[in-house]
Amino acid sequence: DAGVIQSPRHEVTEMGQEVTLRCKPISGHNSLFWYRQTMMRGLELLIYFNNNVPIDDSGMPEDRFSAKMPNASFSTLKIQPSEPRDSAVYFCASSYDRDLGTDTQYFGPGTRLTVL
Amino acid sequence: KQEVTQIPAALSVPEGENLVLNCSFTDSAIYNLQWFRQDPGKGLTSLLLIQSSQREQTSGRLNASLDKSSGRSTLYIAASQPGDSATYLCAVRTDYKLSFGAGTTVTVRA
Numbered sequence: 001d002a003g004v005i006q007s008p009r010h011e012v013t014e015m016g017q018e019v020t021l022r023c024k025p026i027s028g029h030n031s032l033f034w035y036r037q038t039m040m041r042g043l044e045l046l047i048y049f050n051n052n053v054p055i056d057d058s059g060m061p062e063d064r065f066s067a068k069m070p071n072a073s074f075s076t077l078k079i080q081p082s083e084p085r086d087s088a089v090y091f092c093a094s095s096y097d098r099d100l101g102t103d104t105q106y107f108g109p110g111t112r113l114t115v116l
Numbered sequence: 117k118q119e120v121t122q123i124p125a126a127l128s129v130p131e132g133e134n135l136v137l138n139c140s141f142t143d144s145a146i147y148n149l150q151w152f153r154q155d156p157g158k159g160l161t162s163l164l165l166i167q168s169s170q171r172e173q174t175s176g177r178l179n180a181s182l183d184k185s186s187g188r189s190t191l192y193i194a195a196s197q198p199g200d201s202a203t204y205l206c207a208v209r210t211d212y213k214l215s216f217g218a219g220t221t222v223t224v225r226a
Contacts, residue, residue, distance in 0.1 A: 031212065043216040091159060097212065100147040101167045105214060107159035
């Protein structure tokens, strides 16, 4: 299995530009998570999808952030317009979630976003 | 809200020494606790998962304990090697959510 795939791995953009991050979860997994990691705040959950439906988006910082999951094998996280404080590493993770006690989340390699 | 704390924030030891990493959490209503490893520029890799009904888990040189009533977990790494240098994150699962600690950055000197 290729694991969770994220693209791009690095993104440098200017303030005000639109940024789209992409994720392909592990085949067969029914849950997908977007996280943001910064030195100041650590790892934060942004949004959680189950069976392609957004269940919890309470971690999305502002209306500038949006996420979609049009099918079981693809998700996007969009920031429009981007700001320097959005600079962080964004991780996508997926899991099967049959058993909350034993199922773990599998993380992608992350996208390092720099907004100038 | 679940708060997860990891102590120490950083640790530097000579090769061969045993490592002890600590994690504490505020809400004991958890499904499991997991320890992850993160290498620079990489994603997270799950090392050990302890279910809420378990007291410990072992994998090779790694052993993790869980005391749910006191809200604590400890990760032991025996006979450390330079390849163990990484950041180790503790995470507790409440429903679908994983709440992460800030991590302990470990450096093992050859």
